[in-house]
Amino acid sequence: MAPREGGVHVNAIETSGLGKEYAPGVGLRPMTLEVAPGEIFGFLGPNGAGKTTAIRTLLGFLRPTAGSARILGHDVWRGREAVHARVGYLPGEIKLRPEWTAGEVIRRAAALRGQHDLAHSLTVARRLALDVTRRVGTLSKGNRQKVGLCAALAARADVLILDEPTDGLDPLAQDTVLALLREARSEGRTVFLSSHVLTEVERVADRVGLIRAGDLVRVDDLAALTAGLPQRVSVHFAASPTRDFTALPGLTDVVREGHELHANWRGAPGDLLRALADEELSAFSVTPPTLEDAFLGEYRGTGHDR
Numbered sequence: 001m002a003p004r005e006g007g008v009h010v011n012a013i014e015t016s017g018l019g020k021e022y023a024p025g026v027g028l029r030p031m032t033l034e035v036a037p038g039e040i041f042g043f044l045g046p047n048g049a050g051k052t053t054a055i056r057t058l059l060g061f062l063r064p065t066a067g068s069a070r071i072l073g074h075d076v077w078r079g080r081e082a083v084h085a086r087v088g089y090l091p092g093e094i095k096l097r098p099e100w101t102a103g104e105v106i107r108r109a110a111a112l113r114g115q116h117d118l119a120h121s122l123t124v125a126r127r128l129a130l131d132v133t134r135r136v137g138t139l140s141k142g143n144r145q146k147v148g149l150c151a152a153l154a155a156r157a158d159v160l161i162l163d164e165p166t167d168g169l170d171p172l173a174q175d176t177v178l179a180l181l182r183e184a185r186s187e188g189r190t191v192f193l194s195s196h197v198l199t200e201v202e203r204v205a206d207r208v209g210l211i212r213a214g215d216l217v218r219v220d221d222l223a224a225l226t227a228g229l230p231q232r233v234s235v236h237f238a239a240s241p242t243r244d245f246t247a248l249p250g251l252t253d254v255v256r257e258g259h260e261l262h263a264n265w266r267g268a269p270g271d272l273l274r275a276l277a278d279e280e281l282s283a284f285s286v287t288p289p290t291l292e293d294a295f296l297g298e299y300r301g302t303g304h305d306r
């Protein structure tokens with residue numbers, strides 16, 4: 001449930017026609033969105049769609065050219081100091097002083113906060129296998145990213161805004177980051193996560209916003225985003241099939257390669273199984289639609305950037 005501030009339920013993030021145009025038609029077009037406390041919200045879009053612009057405007061680093069936004073009830077432009085005190089932020093491009101050690105960066109990030117939890121960020125560093133004694137200037141891109149993550153998490157902030165948090169991380173560290181985000185959610189904290197990595201958004205997000213050419217074109221939960229999309233079917237026939245499956249109603253985009261058939265299926269699974277019942281199969285699989293299918297369906301055929 002949303003926390004009450006001054007007796008009113010407060011969304012973690014709330015935008016009302018928030019826009020930031022750098023030039024006519026370039027940037028973020030007015031966006032209205034609510035993110036509830038304890039929600040992981042995935043913010044997805046192709047390169048140049050406006051994700052970083054939206055995040056930087058949400059954090060009061062850029063002055064909106066339209067509308068307004070509130071984080072935990074504070075106006076993000078007029079009240080940006082209050083916002084910064086309550087938000088953990090990971091920028092897309094982290095700039096760190098090369099002469100500082102990773103531990104120093106994390107300690108300084110914690111010290112910048114009224115309420116901080118240094119022990120927590122050092123635990124995060126350990127879980128991410130980050131050597132905090134190393135100087136930042138000597139760290140690889142992935143390890144610098146880990147420093148940024150530890151710093152963003154140092155405050156145990158009510159709201160985490162993370163621009164591509166797993167960028168450059170190995171699969172093990174990516175997994176740890178997703179686990180950390182789930183833990184944040186279970187503590188009632190809110191995560192706004194911008195990413196290109198659809199599979200990771202799929203693994204953690206409660207809802208997803210799709211942004212295209214500066215427009216927030218869709219906001220839905222994962223089930224709704226993939227509802228109505230076809231399932232992917234692969235069939236390996238042990239012998240030549242007895243019928244022409246390309247004509248089977250519900251089966252589309254059929255590709256035949258020797259004894260293999262790959263296609264999209266819209267319909268009840270039983271209908272497909274009955275149609276295949278007389279065939280000899282060596283393998284058969286049905287894959288449910290993924291967020292990637294939803295994303296590609298939404299973006300295919302459009303110029304991604306302006």
Ligand SMILES: Nc1ncnc2c1ncn2[C@@H]1O[C@H](COP(=O)(O)OP(=O)(O)OP(=O)(O)O)[C@@H](O)[C@H]1O
Nearest residue numbers: 022026027045046047048049050051052053054306
């Ligand atoms: N400072 C700026 N001045 C003018 N135009 C800008 C500026 N920053 C970004 N843009 C333009 O605004 C649009 C959105 O850019 P933005 O960086 O927000 O996209 P993004 O979704 O974060 O992209 P990526 O995934 O590649 O990081 C792009 O057309 C970009 O060229």
